[in-house]
Amino acid sequence: MRDALRLxxxxxGKDLRAELRSRTAxxxxxxxxxxxxxxxxxxxxxxxxxxxxxxxxALWITFAFGAIIALNRAFAMEREHAALDGLLLxxxxxxxxxxxxxxxxxxxxxxxxxxxxxxxxxxFDVDLAGALGGLLVVIVLATVxxxxxxxxxxxxxxxxxxxxxxxPVLLLPFMVPPLVGAxxxxxxxxxxxxxxxxxxxxRLLALYDIVFVTLCxxxxxxxxxx
Amino acid sequence: xxxxxxxxxxxxxxxxWITLVALAGLAGVYVLAxxxxxxxxxxxxxxxxxYLHVPAAWTSLFVFTLVGLASALYLWLHDSRxxxxxxxxxxxxxxxxxxxxxxxxxxxxxxxxxWWTWDARLTLTLFLFFxxxxxxxxxxxxxxxxxxxxxxAVVAILGMLLVPFIHLSVYFFRTLHPxxxxxxxxxxxxxxxxxxxxxxxxxxxxxxxxxxxxxxYGLGLADRIREAREANDVA
Amino acid sequence: MPQYEAPLLVxxxxxxxxxxxxxxxxxxxxxxxxxTLVIAGPNxxxxxxxxRLLAGLMRPSxxxVRVLGRRLTAGDPDARRPLGLLSHQSxxxxxxxxxxNLVFAARLHGLRSPGALADAALASAGLTDRAHASPRELSxxxxxxxxxxxxxxxxxxxxxxxxxxxxxxxxxxxxxxxxIRDRAGxxxxxxxxxxxxxxxWDLASRVAVLAGGRWVLDGPREGDVAEFLPxxxxxxxx
Numbered sequence: 001m002r003d004a005l006r007l008x009x010x011x012x013g014k015d016l017r018a019e020l021r022s023r024t025a026x027x028x029x030x031x032x033x034x035x036x037x038x039x040x041x042x043x044x045x046x047x048x049x050x051x052x053x054x055x056x057x058a059l060w061i062t063f064a065f066g067a068i069i070a071l072n073r074a075f076a077m078e079r080e081h082a083a084l085d086g087l088l089l090x091x092x093x094x095x096x097x098x099x100x101x102x103x104x105x106x107x108x109x110x111x112x113x114x115x116x117x118x119x120x121x122x123x124f125d126v127d128l129a130g131a132l133g134g135l136l137v138v139i140v141l142a143t144v145x146x147x148x149x150x151x152x153x154x155x156x157x158x159x160x161x162x163x164x165x166x167x168p169v170l171l172l173p174f175m176v177p178p179l180v181g182a183x184x185x186x187x188x189x190x191x192x193x194x195x196x197x198x199x200x201x202x203r204l205l206a207l208y209d210i211v212f213v214t215l216c217x218x219x220x221x222x223x224x225x226x
Numbered sequence: 227x228x229x230x231x232x233x234x235x236x237x238x239x240x241x242x243w244i245t246l247v248a249l250a251g252l253a254g255v256y257v258l259a260x261x262x263x264x265x266x267x268x269x270x271x272x273x274x275x276x277y278l279h280v281p282a283a284w285t286s287l288f289v290f291t292l293v294g295l296a297s298a299l300y301l302w303l304h305d306s307r308x309x310x311x312x313x314x315x316x317x318x319x320x321x322x323x324x325x326x327x328x329x330x331x332x333x334x335x336x337x338x339x340x341w342w343t344w345d346a347r348l349t350l351t352l353f354l355f356f357x358x359x360x361x362x363x364x365x366x367x368x369x370x371x372x373x374x375x376x377x378x379a380v381v382a383i384l385g386m387l388l389v390p391f392i393h394l395s396v397y398f399f400r401t402l403h404p405x406x407x408x409x410x411x412x413x414x415x416x417x418x419x420x421x422x423x424x425x426x427x428x429x430x431x432x433x434x435x436x437x438x439x440x441x442x443y444g445l446g447l448a449d450r451i452r453e454a455r456e457a458n459d460v461a
Numbered sequence: 462m463p464q465y466e467a468p469l470l471v472x473x474x475x476x477x478x479x480x481x482x483x484x485x486x487x488x489x490x491x492x493x494x495x496x497t498l499v500i501a502g503p504n505x506x507x508x509x510x511x512x513r514l515l516a517g518l519m520r521p522s523x524x525x526v527r528v529l530g531r532r533l534t535a536g537d538p539d540a541r542r543p544l545g546l547l548s549h550q551s552x553x554x555x556x557x558x559x560x561x562n563l564v565f566a567a568r569l570h571g572l573r574s575p576g577a578l579a580d581a582a583l584a585s586a587g588l589t590d591r592a593h594a595s596p597r598e599l600s601x602x603x604x605x606x607x608x609x610x611x612x613x614x615x616x617x618x619x620x621x622x623x624x625x626x627x628x629x630x631x632x633x634x635x636x637x638x639x640x641i642r643d644r645a646g647x648x649x650x651x652x653x654x655x656x657x658x659x660x661x662w663d664l665a666s667r668v669a670v671l672a673g674g675r676w677v678l679d680g681p682r683e684g685d686v687a688e689f690l691p692x693x694x695x696x697x698x699x
Binding site for chain 2: 159166
């Protein structure tokens, strides 16, 4: 178990090092997310809707699109020069490999979200005072869920034709529960509503994480098993 | 002497007969619903579509569960027949969910006054359709047969568990849908005559599914036998 | 390395299909310490598939592979610890330096002092001065040397080599020959797959020929490659 965790960290560390070295994927994902936010702001009638009304949806649509862009490259680097064979050949449990890729993707999507959040505050004139702690919990809970599923799907999509198209088609339905929960929670947090109105949705997000992280860990070896 | 390909052809023929019987049954359901089931007090004639809409919804949900279970079994046993069954079922299931998605708005327009609303169950069925389409799109995009079987099995299993989550999450939106009238803990509130028609129609839908899947399975089997013969002739 | 008396690598009734297409039929294979088995065969004979099965990268449709007596399955990571594979591709990441690639490979195998191992591997491949280069900056020959270093960094007991001489110049290929002889002498077992029998002939202790997914010839190396070639062609044409 400790061994598996150590190997997962070795793999995640490798991914992040390579990603930070090339920076192209990370930069494009961040710029893309910023652009979605900007476009969202202009795709409304300013005399009909104040920006703050659209804010929670804008934030979560941006996170979702940014995550898809980030996930698209997750297994692309393993495909070049058949590097994935090197991982499968090593005495590494398939579950540790999944965990490593999941951690790297979480870090990667986390970076995109960390850059997007201040821009969101700036563009949508949101007051996060008092809501930041809660919002971070919501972001972590929702992100873990859809990145867990996205990691499995990106491992499959990279082996297909039209990988960039197939990943969102497969993944977006799986993003619905986390996004519904997270967007409602964000709007309630920004509206300063009491915790009792959020407990149910938080439970939904937590349950989703538990079910899908477990299931994806169990199913990932089947994806690798040539 | 019967060869495997003859067996596959016999399966297709069997499926064709079951389908014909089911289609006759479907005509019977129309007669039963229109002629021998009383009109609903408030909704009038439009309510008749319910006898097709609800059984189609049940069938597509049931078939999706079957695809998920067959996929789980496939990952365990690696028997390609399970994969073929899952593929056939998904193709038939997507047809049922298309029926459900078209009959829904036709009913909703006169009753709710709108073609589409983001009602919880309507949204669920829409996503069921998307899941089916995603599953079939993935199958079309993978060329290696065993890879295709493994990948699509993973998606089907995850999808099967996603359905309750989508149901839960869309329920947080205001729901217009009529409350479930059959599967309630207390006695069904549907009048027995209407319930009878509904259950007959569900039975016919299941039979139609069995017929179509048997046909599709037989055709798939024949294809695979032919491919195997060609591939091993070349080698 | 502990002395291991039984064959290091045993394959029993190994078969593999791609969908309806049967690529390997019931292959048996045994490899003892110090042996170098050269597997030859025309393109499409199933050589690469066999090697991937032996490396545990593929699930057999039937049969099994045992490594040091332990059955190779995806669920038993320790069973594949003694294996090293040199494939057509380098298994290297372009966005890491050569040294980082080797350190990563050593860490994957849970080795102590991965840095020192990586440096030693670079030195023996003659790539010390390119340690901080990306694989994409290397020439074809250097890249193949780096791939060899990557495959051997954990000193595997069983070496699986797929067309290892591709892209090497005379000097580099001489070095690789010396390395293979050295490892065989040290009690490792080596499987070398090639479609150019002549280039690997003198390294072989045993020669086997695969055609149409079956063994058509298998035996100890005897005599000259020129004497063997007619038999080889007769067997693969059949």
